[in-house]
Amino acid sequence: MEAFLISTGIVALAEIGDKTQLLAFVLAAKFRRPLPIVLGILVATLANHACAGALGAWITSMVSPEVMRWVLGVSFIGMAAWTLIPDKLDDEDTKLARFGVFGTTIVAFFLAEMGDKTQIATVALAAQYKSVFAVVAGTTLGMMIANVPAVILGDRIANKIPVRVVHGIAAAIFAVLGIATLLGAGERLGF
Template sequence: MEAFLLSTGIVALAEIGDKTQLLALLLAARFKKPLPIIAGIFVATVLNHFAAAWLGQIASAYITDNLLRWVLGISFIAMALWMLIPDKLDDDMPLLDRVGVFGATVIAFFMAEMGDKTQIATVALSARFDALPAVVMGTTLGMMIANVPAVLLGEVAARKLPVATVHRIAACIFAVLGVVTLVGF
């Protein structure tokens, strides 16, 4: 249960103001069809985060406990620092218009998550907890918690959320996880 709850909370916070949340806003504004966008976000997140969690499980099997502790601790602290750097979405998606709203969302979200904070957090959380299903369900729920309102409320919600404050809170959580992991609690 700890892996699920922590994964949900960390990803929900990390996703506020993230490029994929900006992508959700862009897709909502462009297509104005929230249900296929939400379904596409869900499918892309499950696929991407399952692969990331699986990679975390494999990595943890081949790395000694002491080395894993250091790698995870430093990764969490690096994530804390990364959270303090604002995200922006640079790419337009003209070719994705041909695959429909659902297809565009799945492709765009899957690609946007590659190497993203939440994907890397999923790898680290999976390696830390050795609970692939709980981590995937938690990170997916965290993505949905952050992105569904963005799709439904659009730009109004993005302007009202204190993104910098949310990023600082998430950075503190990652920093605490890093220190706790390094100390070995």
């Protein structure tokens, strides 16, 4: 349950102001059809984060626990710093309208998530908790918590969210996880 809850919270916070949330705003404004956009986000996120979770599990099987502890600790601290850097949306992420609303959302979100901080976090969390299902379910829920309101409420909430504060909280959580991992937290639990 811890893997699910931490994954949900971290991704929900990290996603505020992220380029995929900006993409959700753009798609909502362009197509004005929330249901296929929300379903497209869900499908793309499940596919992307399932691959990331599998990668995290594979990495765990390839390195020793001591090396994994250092890799994860440094990765979480790196994620803390990366979370503080604002994202920008590329024009190419929104030029896929020939696939329809649902298809455009799937392709755009899947591609926008490649190498994104939430995908990297999913790899690290899956490696940390050794529970791919709980992590993927949590990171997917976190993406939905951040992006569904962006699709449904759009411009009405875009300017009311204190993005810097939310990013600061997410960065602090990543930093605490990184430091705790480096200090050996969870060793007795098998992390």
